[in-house]
Amino acid sequence: MLVDSHCHLDRLEYGIKHQDMAEAIRKAANRGVNHMLCISVGLSSFPEMLAAIKPFPQVFASCGVHPLHQDDEPNDPVLLQQLAADPAVVAIGETGLDYFYAPESAEMQRRSFKQHVDVAVALNKPLIIHTRNAQQDTLDILREGGADKVGGVLHCFTESLEMAEAAIELGFYISISGIVTFNSAKALREVVKALPLERLLVETDSPWLAPVPFRGEENEPAYTRTVAEFIAKLKGLTVEEVAAQTTANFFELFKLAKPSPAGC
Numbered sequence: 001m002l003v004d005s006h007c008h009l010d011r012l013e014y015g016i017k018h019q020d021m022a023e024a025i026r027k028a029a030n031r032g033v034n035h036m037l038c039i040s041v042g043l044s045s046f047p048e049m050l051a052a053i054k055p056f057p058q059v060f061a062s063c064g065v066h067p068l069h070q071d072d073e074p075n076d077p078v079l080l081q082q083l084a085a086d087p088a089v090v091a092i093g094e095t096g097l098d099y100f101y102a103p104e105s106a107e108m109q110r111r112s113f114k115q116h117v118d119v120a121v122a123l124n125k126p127l128i129i130h131t132r133n134a135q136q137d138t139l140d141i142l143r144e145g146g147a148d149k150v151g152g153v154l155h156c157f158t159e160s161l162e163m164a165e166a167a168i169e170l171g172f173y174i175s176i177s178g179i180v181t182f183n184s185a186k187a188l189r190e191v192v193k194a195l196p197l198e199r200l201l202v203e204t205d206s207p208w209l210a211p212v213p214f215r216g217e218e219n220e221p222a223y224t225r226t227v228a229e230f231i232a233k234l235k236g237l238t239v240e241e242v243a244a245q246t247t248a249n250f251f252e253l254f255k256l257a258k259p260s261p262a263g264c
Contacts, residue, residue, distance in 0.1 A: 002228055002243045003250040004028065004036035004221040005175050006094075006128065006155045006203035009059065010049040013207065017218055025056055028221035032243065034058060035250070035259065036221050039094050039128060041066035042073045046083055054088075057260035061086075062128050064093035064116055067109040068102055075112040081119045090256040092120040093128030094155065097141075100133040110137065117145030120152070126253055127152030129172075135163045142170055151253060156205050161191045168199050173253055175201040178211025178223060181230050192234055197245045201253075202227045 009021055018024040028036065037060045038053050040046045046063055053059040063084040065075040084092055095116035097109050120127045129152055131138040142148070151171035156179065157164065164174045176192055179185050192200070204210075204227065206219035211226045225239070228246065232239040251257060 001035075001247050002031075002033045002202065002224050003247050004033055004204050004206075004224040005153065005201040005246075005250055006039055006177070007036050007206045007221050008041070009036070009038045009206075009221070010045070010052050011207050012220065013218060017220070021052060021056070024220055024222075025059065028224070031222045031225040033221050033224045035060070035247075035257070036224075037062060037091070037250075037254065037257070040064050041094065042069050043076060043079055043083060044073060050086070050088060060090045060254065060257045061088050062091040062093050063089045064095045064128065065112055066094055067096050067098045067105075067112065067130055070102075070105050070108045070112055074108065075115055077115040077119060080115065081122065084119055084123055084125065087256070089125065090254045091126050091128050091152070092116050092123070093152070094130045095127065096130035097134035097138050098130060098132045099137075106134075110141065113138075113141050114145060117141060117147050120150050121146050124150060125256070126150050129154045130156070131159060131163075135159055139163065139166050139170075142167070142172075147172075153201055153253065155203060156209070157191070158185075158188055161194050164191060164195055168195075173199050173201050173249055175203045176227060176231060177203050177205045178209050178214075178219065178227050180227065180234075181212040182215075183212075189234055192231060197235065197237070197242065198249065200231070200246055201249055202231065202242070202246050
């Protein structure tokens with residue numbers, strides 16, 4: 001059994017590759033991907049996302065505002081806490097810092113990120129972190145906000161081994177996406193080799209970042225298996241070992257996410 005620890009089911013382009021969300025979920029199950037975490041990127045779109053996944057007990061939800069969405073929809077910490085208190089929400093985010101694409105909004109990103117950490121600690125729910133070209137600020141905000149009390153994951157990780165190890169010291173996991181399969185990802189592959197499997201998750205970040213050999217297509221949760229197979233080869237393990245450990249890691253971190261009979 002595999003878990004796609006980070007996907008955006010509500011953002012897939014239905015009617016082309018998949019008729020609907022149910023078909024995308026079935027295709028994932030056919031490849032052993034039996035649970036998935038659907039990630040929020042904004043508060044205004046969150047209720048619609050939650051309603052869309054409600055019929056599927058194998059799909060869990062997060063609540064948050066993506067750092068690159070700050071210009072369109074600044075975070076409202078009061079509303080965030082109200083929405084994230086829903087029992088269906090197992091995590092806070094995605095949140096974090098992206099100085100690669102939006103260095104001009106760094107101050108707004110930091111403010112929102114701190115607010116997300118505060119809400120996570122208040123609700124005792126783990127964090128889902130997007131971080132790019134902001135290693136020190138990301139770690140500083142996590143430490144200063146007491147994020148070690150709730151833990152979380154650095155998703156779609158592409159940063160240094162030193163950052164990964166510092167995050168692990170704070171009780172965080174590191175999630176690996178299809179980027180690890182790209183020809184340009186030699187440094188990331190070395191990081192994955194060095195990290196203990198006990199601290200790794202796997203994800204697609206679909207509909208973006210489809211792994212090799214599916215690059216250029218819309219990504220989908222079924223491709224979580226492709227990521228797991230690549231990691232298994234990197235680390236000299238079987239895909240079954242990677243699947244078992246990353247699934248156990250997922251449910252250890254996201255304690256409110258319960259394996260469902262529909263997803264097994």
